[in-house]
Amino acid sequence: xxxxxxxxxxxxxxxxxxxxxxxxxxxxxxxxxxxxxxxxxxxxxxxxxxxxxxxxxxxxxxxxxxxxxxxxxxxxxxxxxxxxxxxxxxxxxxxxxxxxxxxxxxxxxxxxxxxxxxxxxxxxxxxxxxxxxxxxxxxxxxxxxxxxxxxxxxxxxxxxxxxxxxxxxxxxxxxxxxxxxxxxxxxxxxxxxxxxxxxxxxxxxxxxxxxxxxxxxxxxxxxxxxxxxxxxxxxxxxxxxxxxxxxxxxxxxxxxxxxxxxxxxxxxxxxxxxxxxxxxxxxxxxxxxxxxxxxxxxxxxxxxxxxxxxxxxxxxxxxxxxxxxxxxxxxxxxxxxxxxxxxxxxxxxxxxxxxxxxxxxxxxxxxxxxxxxxx
Numbered sequence: 001x002x003x004x005x006x007x008x009x010x011x012x013x014x015x016x017x018x019x020x021x022x023x024x025x026x027x028x029x030x031x032x033x034x035x036x037x038x039x040x041x042x043x044x045x046x047x048x049x050x051x052x053x054x055x056x057x058x059x060x061x062x063x064x065x066x067x068x069x070x071x072x073x074x075x076x077x078x079x080x081x082x083x084x085x086x087x088x089x090x091x092x093x094x095x096x097x098x099x100x101x102x103x104x105x106x107x108x109x110x111x112x113x114x115x116x117x118x119x120x121x122x123x124x125x126x127x128x129x130x131x132x133x134x135x136x137x138x139x140x141x142x143x144x145x146x147x148x149x150x151x152x153x154x155x156x157x158x159x160x161x162x163x164x165x166x167x168x169x170x171x172x173x174x175x176x177x178x179x180x181x182x183x184x185x186x187x188x189x190x191x192x193x194x195x196x197x198x199x200x201x202x203x204x205x206x207x208x209x210x211x212x213x214x215x216x217x218x219x220x221x222x223x224x225x226x227x228x229x230x231x232x233x234x235x236x237x238x239x240x241x242x243x244x245x246x247x248x249x250x251x252x253x254x255x256x257x258x259x260x261x262x263x264x265x266x267x268x269x270x271x272x273x274x275x276x277x278x279x280x281x282x283x284x285x286x287x288x289x290x291x292x293x294x295x296x297x298x299x300x301x302x303x304x305x306x307x308x309x310x311x312x313x314x315x316x317x318x319x320x321x322x323x324x325x326x327x328x329x330x331x332x333x334x335x336x337x338x339x340x341x342x343x344x345x346x347x348x349x350x351x352x353x354x355x356x357x358x359x360x361x362x363x364x365x366x367x368x369x370x371x372x373x374x375x
Contacts, residue, residue, distance in 0.1 A: 030089040046148040054078035095166040099175040104202040106181035109281035112321035131161040136183035182226035191272040201265040215340035251351030288312040
């Protein structure tokens, strides 16, 4: 989770190359977009109608926790191009397989799940591309007079972004895109675009999620990152307009975030029956090999029980998936949550009580009440 980096600052740790202004074919980055995922449309500057293309490689995709500025090194090269040049350079581009997706509430094990699935044969795992986050944020503003793109231009750019993210290194690989939690508003739309796409919808019970989000200032800051966007979605999906962000404390704000994301999940499940799998991360942790095998089968990836057992007993389950150098496992997580529940009991209880009242008062939220507590 995190805000979209500002276009002027995201290359603090990389090298910008000048974009070619004459012949489109004169710039290798534009030619590379047609042929290899090594050339990634990494970010969008929608105000100035341009996109940033960076040159990376398969190992960087595999190692990166997020496809944002944190994957850059002093050797990373990139260049900005007008959007129309990107459209022209990729005209007629086709990809062999449509993507599957992971949507999530944030801080619920999605990076770990993405990494484990990415270790399977014929899986190409991409974590939180900025292009889709930027488009998700703009989608909420398309009806506003000051938005940088109209609806047709936005849909055209979404198509381009998905085409480029769906390129793989081997033709039989399946692209598996994990979106940022703030992009949950795209879930229903992305599954509607192609009936072959599937999505894992990952969450924690609200009680566990509040303990997770309230336990430290860093996670609280993450929970506030897309507060305005989640509130806009909440108003749109529930019809309620009486809740104002400035009146909410952290427990209420995070409860609203969670309810909004779960409501997006419900709408996606209703619109695409059989093509979504709702998963509580606690269920995964209770039987990781079994659940990994189930997920792999659902996502049309190759994984037998033996391979799943090897993966869940491997290094990814022994480290913090966002920061692989940091040791972290199920027991450490349990201890952290137990301490948070004791220290923050009143705040967690207040958030749950407020969420329960919203579910009682708002018919469209009523089905979500079953997920408030761990069973």
